[in-house]
Amino acid sequence: MDIKKIIEEGSAIIGMELGSTKVKAVMIDGDGNVIAKGSYKWENKLENGIWTYSMDDIKNSVQGAYAKLLENVQKNYGTVIKKVKAIGVSAMMHGYLAFDKNDTLLVPFRTWRNTITGEAADKLTEAFNFNIPQRWSIAHLYQAILNGEEHVKDIAFFTTLAGFIHWKLTGKKVLGVGDASGMFPINDKTNDYDKAMIETFDGLIADKGYSWKLADILPGVLVAGDNAGVLTDDGAKLLDVSGNLEGGALVCPPEGDAGTGMAATNSVRVRTGNVSAGTSIFSMIVMAENLKSVHREIDVVTTPEGAPVAMVHCNNCTSEINAWEGLFKQVLELYGVEVDEDRLFDLIFLEALKGDPDCGGLVGFNYFSGEPVTGFDAGRPLFVRTANSKFNLPNFMRMQLFNALAAL
Template sequence: MENIKNAIINGKTVLGIELGSTRIKAVLIDENNTPVASGSHDWENSYIDNIWTYSLEDIWKGVQNSYKNMAMDVKEKYGLTIKRIGAIGFSAMMHGYMVFDKDDNLLVPFRTWRNNITEEASTALTKLFNYNIPQRWSIAHLYQAILNNEEHVGDISFMTTLAGYIHWKLTGQKVLGIGDASGMFPIDLSTKDFDQKMINQFDELLAPKNFPWKLRDILPKVLLAGENAGVLTEEGAKLLDVTGELQAGIPLCPPEGDAGTGMVATNAVAKRTGNISAGTSVFAMIVLEKELSKVYPEIDLVTTPTGNLVGMAHSNNCSSDLNAWVGLFAEFAKAMGIETDMNKIFGTLYNLALEGDPDCGGLLAYGYLSGEHMTGFEEGRPLFVRSSNSNFNLANFMRVNLFTALGALKIGLDILLKQENVKLDRILGHGGLFKTKGVAQKIMAGAINTPVSVMETAGEGGAWGIAILASYMMNKAKNETLEDYLDSKVFAGKEGVAISPDPKDVEGFEKFMERYKKGLAIERAAVEYLK
């Protein structure tokens, strides 16, 4: 306790704040990279004028609340007020579209990763660059706005991500960590910067439009893990800590995306390692040894925070519909006058799934609350289907909803593991889906036919991951790589518990996937008829 108090008083702690889809979390770590305090703020995106968005007001309210709640946690535990911090890092949902004019005004509401509205641009740019440009990427949003003849495009002075925006407002620096940058525009692995050849191609494409900017002018500067990304300004300190106690001058690490912080939080930044983050959306990231043999629309190529190539399979939908069903069972329990502790309800229902038939008894479900690019849906309709001879019981019902949460993801992972023969030494799971011990981990192992580990610390998630990146910037030895820092200073002795795939689960998941692919026509009909 005294060591922690001294670290807080002497500004030896490190703060990480991550803005996720449904929660903003702040984690304060000590000199051993161990969390000593945390605070969070729940929020939800809004669907306004056919756009998934968060308002600037909600963004700052959330950041300030998560910081305030962390500071209150410090006060309650240690009786101290935070004035100094050794280093700070911010991360957030990757991709999306935030553009500003020369007076720093946001030109259109923030368009998040969740919007599937850029298919025309995504297809055209993928063809132009011969490089997969997913719909979520910032460059796809920019080009779609141009194709739509949106008036604001000519006024753009700066384009960034959510993490880049917050970092800019707190430090004045228009920079971005390479992992987050790799979800805006393709990266040249040799220069560790935006691909200049593709930038030139894009500028040539736009030449007839005579915009007052070139692409490089409006993009942030790309930084690698460990580099200094500026310091907290006086204005930034007041913006983060509304009480005015926090002092300016604190160094910040490069702002990163949630993919990069997920890699750090699971020690999956080295080649032949991977991690799966499963919550509102689900994505798997595998650090590749070499480029893929061809362009796959299902696979994004991003990078680690140090600039190593990562194959990323991403599904927009994961646990939202599953959580809604659990909520329905909780309502029933309450109506029956039964104790309704949500952790117990989740644990009971999830564990029941392990008792179901390997292939879910012939049941079929789609948790498509929003569109799903992996299977070509611009809109989604949550759906549950069974035939008259399906084995319909609670265990199979829970099992099919857990299986389908990973269904679209498996389509992408099969490309990497089966078609490209990508090799994996270890893969780690983290995120809300893994909270119930052993259940999603066992199902995931069956889905990808690879042992899956979950570490206790992985529950700290991306906020802890970005705090670690800030700690690395502050504390790394000369020439110490991020991989070495993680192995020796953060994860030594914390390998986590691995669950190997059960052959019955592997076979059952393959059978379910045959049904899943065939049944997409039913989902298509639901989208068309349920308006």
């Protein structure tokens, strides 16, 4: 079947992922072949000490990526997208998006990148006898409670970024189990939140007198293959500002970027693993059985079908590399060169292969933000050399790549 017919018959499938610096939209056919794609660049902001994206940022990024996808379809196939068979959304995990009963956001989105929940993470880890990292949603909620934040009493629902987008597309307040496991611990026997830990949490906050219990405000949990709703007409209008897209597409459970990375690398079976490198970097190892004790550097999450995974997550990976690439791009533009950024990255990364084993004595720290796994609450990127260091591009880029992997 020709691609134009697949698109016009509504047989194509769209996947969208909201990463930390880029939102990607990809259309495939029933065999997984890529038909079209589009992307939209965005960046988090540090506002009042909080790493965040605004609601407008989120809406504009989703619409922008879809618009680029549509532009690609129109250019290559001379048609528009009216219907699709299915849609899936994934996004950066964890963080804190809390809403009241009127669906109003109570405080600005607190992303995974924040290192402001140390007290809560420590107390919950002790109470649960289960590692709770700072970036997890439950740590953000409990820290807000410990801080005495006024908004907490009004919470009716809280979720992740993928859960928020899915809710707006379908009206369903659910999460895939992998993304849910980064909000609150999952019982891998039931593929649902750990009931004993929920009871423990409710006990910890019983004296606060909130009208809600934790189970009331968490998203529902689904595993891969479960029915997570359909694209509503309002969801279609949100996604496609041109107004051509119709509702009705099946929508899979929203997942976290860790789950999509595992699926993309075929690392969802027991004793398989992968490393995902982007703004953050993390390794994912699917375990044959759960950890027997708490390790603060290892987070227990799940695959998209609920198998336990040992995750080691570091907040910093490519941000410093991206900053230097941006500087090199500016220099080239001074010469009137139109820079292809993908090509520029290829060139400077390949230079690293020519560098000295010790990077010529160049030393760097890529901590753009705090790094809990090594005990840093805030980041300050550094580049250090002595007068006799071998300061050249191969050594510099080799050092940057070493930096990106060092914490992991």
